[in-house]
Amino acid sequence: MDNTFSKEIYCYWYEIMLLQRRFEEKTGQLYGMQKIRGFCHLYIGQEAVSAGCMTAIREDDNMITAYRDHGLALAKGISARECMAELYGKVTGCTKGKGGSMHFFSKEKKFFGGHGIVGGQIGLGAGIAFAEKYKGSDAVTLCFFGDGAARQGMLHETFNMAMTWKLPVVFICENNFYAMGTSVERTSNVLDIYKLADAYDMPGDSVDGMKPENVHHSVVRAVNRARSGDGPTLLEIKTYRYKGHSMSDPAKYRTKEELDEYKEKDPIENVLRTIREHNLATDEEIEAMNEKVKNTVDDCVEFAENSPLPDISEVYKDIYLQEDYPYIMD
Numbered sequence: 001m002d003n004t005f006s007k008e009i010y011c012y013w014y015e016i017m018l019l020q021r022r023f024e025e026k027t028g029q030l031y032g033m034q035k036i037r038g039f040c041h042l043y044i045g046q047e048a049v050s051a052g053c054m055t056a057i058r059e060d061d062n063m064i065t066a067y068r069d070h071g072l073a074l075a076k077g078i079s080a081r082e083c084m085a086e087l088y089g090k091v092t093g094c095t096k097g098k099g100g101s102m103h104f105f106s107k108e109k110k111f112f113g114g115h116g117i118v119g120g121q122i123g124l125g126a127g128i129a130f131a132e133k134y135k136g137s138d139a140v141t142l143c144f145f146g147d148g149a150a151r152q153g154m155l156h157e158t159f160n161m162a163m164t165w166k167l168p169v170v171f172i173c174e175n176n177f178y179a180m181g182t183s184v185e186r187t188s189n190v191l192d193i194y195k196l197a198d199a200y201d202m203p204g205d206s207v208d209g210m211k212p213e214n215v216h217h218s219v220v221r222a223v224n225r226a227r228s229g230d231g232p233t234l235l236e237i238k239t240y241r242y243k244g245h246s247m248s249d250p251a252k253y254r255t256k257e258e259l260d261e262y263k264e265k266d267p268i269e270n271v272l273r274t275i276r277e278h279n280l281a282t283d284e285e286i287e288a289m290n291e292k293v294k295n296t297v298d299d300c301v302e303f304a305e306n307s308p309l310p311d312i313s314e315v316y317k318d319i320y321l322q323e324d325y326p327y328i329m330d
Helices: 007-032 047-054 070-076 080-087 120-135 153-164 193-200 212-227 256-263 267-277 283-306
Strands: 062-064 141-146 169-175 204-208 233-238
Touching: 007 047, 007 070, 007 080, 007 267, 007 283, 047 070, 047 169, 047 212, 047 267, 062 120, 070 080, 080 283, 120 141, 120 153, 120 169, 153 169, 153 193, 169 193, 169 212, 193 204, 193 233, 204 212, 212 233, 267 283
Parallel strands: 062 141, 141 169, 169 233, 204 233
Antiparallel strands: none
16 A cells, blocks of 8 residues: 555545446447447556546646547546437537547546547647646646557657647556557567657656556656646556457457456556555445446436437537538538
């Protein structure tokens, strides 16, 4: 146990990680039932990253990520109801049913997506950080991307600009090792992604992403640096997704033994073990958290099932539209 953290923090980590896990397990079931359609990328196994980040930042700090966004969105405070309704394509979803799995968004919760273009959010994250600096705010932006996106030109252009302007952004590579299905070893001679920061004189660090304690400590250091005006940091948080890249991926590019090895490091089980071993919560309190999460997931599914689909009048709302565009038929 890390004595830096209180009973409340360990219980928070357990509950928020369990919510993400149960929400996505249910999502997988519903996808199989064709209640949820389209692309869907599960975060199962990576929950320690989102949990550790949340206790390291303020409520007014920003988050932006790629399309594996359910877990981070739930951690940032978007309700399970809004998230599940969005997966269902319902009007009560966090983007009115228009974004689906890959495009969760909440201006109120400072969660700016959910982006489908690989690496595209890296430049956008730096832009959000620039806006905060321009306004004179001391809010920090956490910009998440996967190991596959580390090969995009956008990353290098953004790193150069972010360091030149000392932007208040923390770049977080959630390295789950396989991008869309190809290992890091097969795509780059640089196997330690955090070392990419060296080219820009940017601080970089490698972090064990299966433990929220380690994630918290590393993000606190990076956030403090950004908030004090010293600019960005690159954190390579090494984690592991138990499922395939998306629901259509059988993940045959890795061995069962490797998967089992990481499941033995399961972040939720590790935190629960710490809670039990150090008497941070009674069996009754743990069961109450389990029941609360179960009820939340059951409730969000019922809410999504009973919510209406968007009306056809919503098609051209919430988008940039040229009023006299000549190719739209009435």
